[in-house]
Amino acid sequence: MTYLEPQKEIDVYDDVDVIVVGGGPAGSSAALAAGRMGAKTLLIERFGCLGGVQSLGVAPLFMFPDPEVHGGIMKEILKRLEDGGATTKAKHLPKVDENSMIQKALLAMKVRDKLPKRMYESAGFWGQLGRAFDAEYYKLMLDEMMQEAEVKLMYHTFAAGVIREDDMLKGVVIESSEGRKAVMGKVVIDTTGMGDISRKSGAAIMGDEGFPVGNRKGRHVGMMIGYYIGGVNHEKFNAFCKENPEDWGAFFKGAAFVKQGIREGYHVRDMGIVLYNISDGRTWIQHAAYGLKGGRGYEIREQTSAEIEIRKQMYGLQKLFKDKIPGFESSYVQKAAILPLNGDPCRMLGEYVMTVADMRAGRIFEDSIGIANMPPDTFEMLGRMDFDILPYDIPYRCLISRDINNLMAAGTTMSSGGVSVCAMRFSAPSLAQGQGAGTAAAMSVKQGVSPKQVDIKALQDNLRRQGVYISVKERPDEAIEPYRAIQQLTMMGGKHEFFEDMNKY
Ligand SMILES: Cc1cc2nc3c(=O)[nH]c(=O)nc-3n(C[C@H](O)[C@H](O)[C@H](O)COP(=O)(O)OP(=O)(O)OC[C@H]3O[C@@H](n4cnc5c(N)ncnc54)[C@H](O)[C@@H]3O)c2cc1C
Incomplete structure (x- = not known):
């Protein structure tokens, strides 16, 4: 019509x-x-x-x-x-993440201590997600x-x-x-x-x-948001993570915990969680996402379904945390995105x-x-x-x-x-x-x-x-050198089955 x-x-x-x-x-x-x-x-x-x-x-x-x-x-x-006063640089080289291939490789090759300060104080190679x-x-x-x-x-x-x-x-x-x-x-x-x-x-x-490549080949990824959970006791939560390093020590945390939550009927996405404790009981979460159902990210029906699904997942995960994770007993969804990443x-x-x-x-x-x-x-x-x-x-x-x-x-x-x-x-x-x-x-x-x-x-x-x-070509060699070291390590250490395919895109 x-x-x-x-x-x-x-x-x-x-x-x-x-x-x-x-x-x-x-x-x-x-x-x-x-x-x-x-x-x-x-x-x-x-x-x-x-x-x-x-x-x-x-x-x-x-x-x-x-x-x-x-x-x-x-x-x-x-x-x-x-x-x-709205951002600060990291003051120390963060601790080694045992699950990070790059960090372990750099450590093994004794490159870690030679990395210039600028590479860790605001860049994310050592586990911080860049500059917040x-x-x-x-x-x-x-x-x-x-x-x-x-x-x-x-x-x-x-x-x-x-x-x-x-x-x-x-x-x-x-x-x-x-x-x-x-x-x-x-x-x-x-x-x-x-x-x-x-x-x-x-x-x-x-x-x-x-x-164009990989395990989602031909499919559109969909939309993703960030959100804050408030009322978190970080001390308790950090102690819990330390006691459970297998599932909670990784960059993508709680993958097994999420799977178990799904089995118990919680509405959450089946994936590890990217999570940072921000000041004053506030925790930042990157987890809620929507995979497109055959359309494009600009279509009304996809955008509407995305918002509904993402909200459900956000509350599903917060409830799962509140029910099961020490430190989240008094937690609540504090602030959510109104514009997803397409x-x-x-x-x-x-x-x-x-x-x-x-x-x-x-x-x-x-x-x-x-x-x-x-x-x-x-x-x-x-x-x-x-x-x-x-x-x-x-x-x-x-x-x-x-x-x-x-x-x-x-x-x-x-x-x-x-x-x-x-x-x-x-x-x-x-x-x-x-x-x-x-x-x-x-x-x-x-x-x-x-x-x-x-x-x-x-x-x-x-x-x-x-x-x-x-x-x-106008930058001094010292500016580029640390990237060469990291590139060499990851190319040796990583599995690059999609290497050739990916280069074209
Ligand atoms: C959870 C999460 C974590 C992320 N982490 C990082 C990170 O660590 N580091 C990093 O660098 N990036 C990160 N990003 C991605 C980053 O925020 C985006 O890639 C970046 O904002 C894209 O910038 P842009 O200017 O291209 O577009 P956008 O930020 O999407 O801005 C586009 C703007 O255009 C406006 N607009 C659209 N259509 C119209 C229209 N027709 N009329 C008027 N206005 C319109 C929108 O409202 C919006 O404000 C993250 C994103 C998410 C969701």
Whole structure:
């Protein structure tokens, strides 16, 4: 059945240089960069704060931020969070996790004590999940940064469609409590975390393949959230973990406990739990997830089923903890995400598609706009995550649409393969891509050319002036050496049955 929507004239709410849709790490960084370059910039966000999945998904984390590979806005954000007392570095090398293959291998080869401090104080090789921060402060801080850069923010505004003429976007159609309106712009950057704008504009997209390799081959992963359980007695719980190291000593904790809970009728996901004790009786959990039932992550029925299932699992696990685990007797669900991470999202097809082979080789690109050090998070796909990558360049061509002259993308939506997206979507690479896209968008407007025609050398010079580390080839050997050691170890120690298959994606 269809309904013919009557044609109607709508108001133009604003007319700017750069429209950024989606206020996650990629969109925040893109808007900041464009605004700071003097472009009239509008950032549209369907919820009421910035940070995307980091804040709305209860995932206030930066994985592997390394001051030797991440410059620019990533470094600035960490500094501002530190200055605001909203994040702290690890002071000591954490204890060895007996279940971590990498840690054991590094220990055996006596590499552990030679790792530079920067590799453990905020990067996660030793068991911390990167740098955690206070999400509420992060939201305030990003608001302030936008105001300083004179970026116009539009909260509670949903980008419902695009205004396309031939190979150009003229603007975006928005829906809000004020109704349907248009915003016009010269460059549009899709940072929706699910290729929403690319898909709605009819540009070529990727993401229909599901996971191309591994035990979930061809299936879409689905959605996942983080949440907090409050009222936990950490002392009691830690003592319990110590007494039960087989099931509670691993990175993915309580796998056998969860299985037993399922046998007893608790509604929980059959998988070990990622869990961190945060201050004041608060425990962070990453466990609740929904596997898609044949559809895509942007479909209403899948999104609705996901929310219902995830909530059930969250309460199921909390009840299981409360009933069985010392320290959780007075626990309760304290805060849950309202925006799940979309496991294998739609992505804009760009002029280049980033692959796992590029990452493993630590590839250098002539059109690089920044460096990433994140390995693909293949846990859902392979049941483990490998660190067999070297820091690699992010090519500018991945940020520009193959089909539409003034459409760009960054973060989860950038042009990357079905496995490499599981690295590119992480927060640090998303910030780097955003900064590259925002800077290029502002340059293209200033010069009156398409983002495809922006001079790469001039773009790179601009980014260098902003403190971005442009390329692996410009970093000193000491910056890259620890990754070589880790790569060598994991490649020797790991089983790589999907190795060749994975490289293409
Ligand atoms: C439990 C969990 C743990 C995680 N752990 C880590 C970690 O340790 N380290 C790490 O780096 N990352 C981690 N992540 C992942 C990380 O948070 C995301 O990969 C990252 O936020 C992606 O950034 P993004 O900017 O591409 O998109 P998102 O963060 O998804 O932001 C997209 C934004 O666009 C908005 N939007 C979408 N469509 C529209 C529209 N049509 N109109 C207006 N607005 C729109 C959304 O509301 C959202 O705010 C974790 C995620 C989860 C769920």
